[in-house]
Amino acid sequence: MGAALVAFLKRLALQAVIDEETRENLVMIVIAILVSVVIIVVTLGSLPSILINTFVQNMSQDINVLEDKAKVAVYQDTIFIVDELNKEWIEAMRSEYDYCDEFEIIYNYSLTWQDLIAIDSVLLKQDFSNMNQRKIINVALKFLVRTVTVEEFEVEEDVGHNRYCDDDCDEEHIRLVTKKIAIIRIDTRNFEDVLPEVGIVDEEDTLLALNIYSMISNIDIEGNLNIYDDIDLTDLQEYPEGHANLPYYNQTDARWGNNSYGNTTILDGGCGPTSLAMVVSGLTGQRITPDIVADWSYRNGHRAEGSGSYWSLMTKGGKNYGLNVEAVSRKDPNSIIKALSEGYPVVVSMGKGHFTSGGHFIVLRGITADGKILVHDSASVERSNKEWDLSIIMNESSTNGGTSGSPFWIFRP
Template sequence: MQDENASRKQAFLSAARIAQSAMTGGLHGAAAATAVEAGKRLVKPVLAASAVLFGIPLLFLTGIPCNLFDAPSVKSADIQEMTAQAQNLNASWKRQRSLEQQAVDLFVSLLPKNIGFLSIETRLGNTNDYWQVAITSVLNEQNVALLNEDKIVQTMKDKMQYKLEPKYKDGKLVGYILVIYDMTPDELMDKLGFDDQQKTWAGLIADTISDSDYSAPVGSTDNSADADLSDIVFTGRGNSKDVVYFSQYDSRWGSQMYGKTNTIAGAGCGPSSLAICISTLTNKTVTPPEVCVWSVKTGHRCEGSGSYHSLIPDGAAHWGVPCRGIGQSKKQLVQALQDGKLVIAIMSRGHFTRGGHFIVLRGITSQGKILVADCASYERSQKEWDINIFLNECNKGAASGGPFWVLG
């Protein structure tokens, strides 16, 4: 039994390494990691996990541009079929998320307004979509071919809960509150009967494919709500434009909710960065709250994990701003900045965040240093940065054409 447990532990660790390689290096990275691990005489579960992991970037990050997977294997019929399946599932996922919200809204609206003893309250967002994807994946043994719309619907149904809570006034029972809520990831996994290994694996997938709400990097100063950062415009250098600056912490909107589980100050870096670009490029002031409202309404807010990466190209299109994803291309990044374009970058742990964080790259100096407009930090926005910081710390598993998007 001890040997079996040790073997399972080694299998899990090996699969985790393959997962990380898949997400940071695309199919090449996963293939390389699989070859290395296979050389260590992996047990069957690891080989199965490694095969399925080829589908994880395709299934759950279907917006990733083809140039990230620019490898001969892309021409494989199996990979093409898997990509098509991923696109279908992605559409189903978005459709079911929208229908779920519509059903809840309709249910609330049908309650007669004159029933004083009963009210309805919704508390959704306890399990964000990244966790939902991870749990559904593990529940179906990470086999992309097994997943379909019925199984997506079933997992969504499993997480929805209803309960009656007593309502008191002056110590007396005056009625009830019908609460519609979704389970937390741990509650949902317990309901589905996950063992510890399945829970750990689901957590690894969720962490790998998601960005957490913004958290400040160590040793850097963030803006504060009482700092007056209104009416700031960064003066352009060379071909770069004068750039309007917004702070996600601004006292005018920082405490406003972005979705159901966090504020603009805590999770609004995506909308704030997009607002900077829209206001700069259209000469029309569009504020972070305006973008947040649109993001929530159109399903681009991911509760607990900031904004979906699709917010950038979709939001730019909504406000009439040309936008194209360039993946991780250093050449296109430099050329865009030299041409006076703005670039939105999604960053991972490093100089700009401990989780995930959208920032604006607003110019490049004659010495090749990058200028930024970081909606979380005016201090960081005053510095010149080495381009390799962005290439090394960008989110290499970004979807929807990222981690760099050229606007303008």
């Protein structure tokens, strides 16, 4: 094999000497190889050390690779820990400003784990053995801008009949009443704006942080690094077919699609209220439409501006309508199949995949005799008319809750 390769290279070199076209082609091949090598070197040089092994050796069970994946998971989980801290702060502000008549929640939380790893790559000088989740959370909090402003507005109120009128006087009195609204807002600062806040001020370190952030934000590595997408379906039990009798509501329906849901509309961000409305209507026999649920969700703080609805909409919203709600882990497919077989609907928060490029609530409404899942997808009649493999539902369910995440909710009367 070695001798044959040497002979081939000699012939190629000789041909290049005597033939201009061969020489030009050979030069182009060499340039392409060099460019490819440079791209690989630059890419790996711009990756944090804990991502290199997991990116290049994703299927490996080497202990070092597994340790690096666990470190990446700390950064991924931190995003959701801070999300919970945000919700606690919002509730604290609602209590502090309880003298206000109304609340408006503006939630622009868009922090990613890539932000945090890029910063720590510079702060720790790629030595992630010194990583500390408390410090990571503190860095994450520097991305947030939390504000509360109180504004006054006037509304007309009917104060009833004039008390000086006779009993048969029909005159009514309208007066302007001043009320207060507390605007509770969380915004996320840009990556480069936070760097000085965490001590990255040197020009070289700043450029390195920006380069790392740009690299890991623009290559498709999350699917390789997310350690939660490994749902085991080998121990599934067999259950008979079953389904829940639910109406189908579409969030784009003209009857409610343009109704407001926070700062947007049900059409744009109302998959949560629409999914819950289908479940509530089916299980209670009442006609509870998406606009009714969206209004309740917004007034009770379950609207997550910019990202749909909080998961709390399912638990607290279901209970509000008299239903029993059980949150189920994505690692427990048997409980989900059993509920569907018994005729109980399941709402699931889906991640990137067949149903969404971001996040999306859908309703699982039944299971067929051959184990396919029936769904009500408020954003797609086409997807609602298909039967789905359980593996797709499980593996694409949201990982927002980390290793113990419970993006499935079983509803019972």
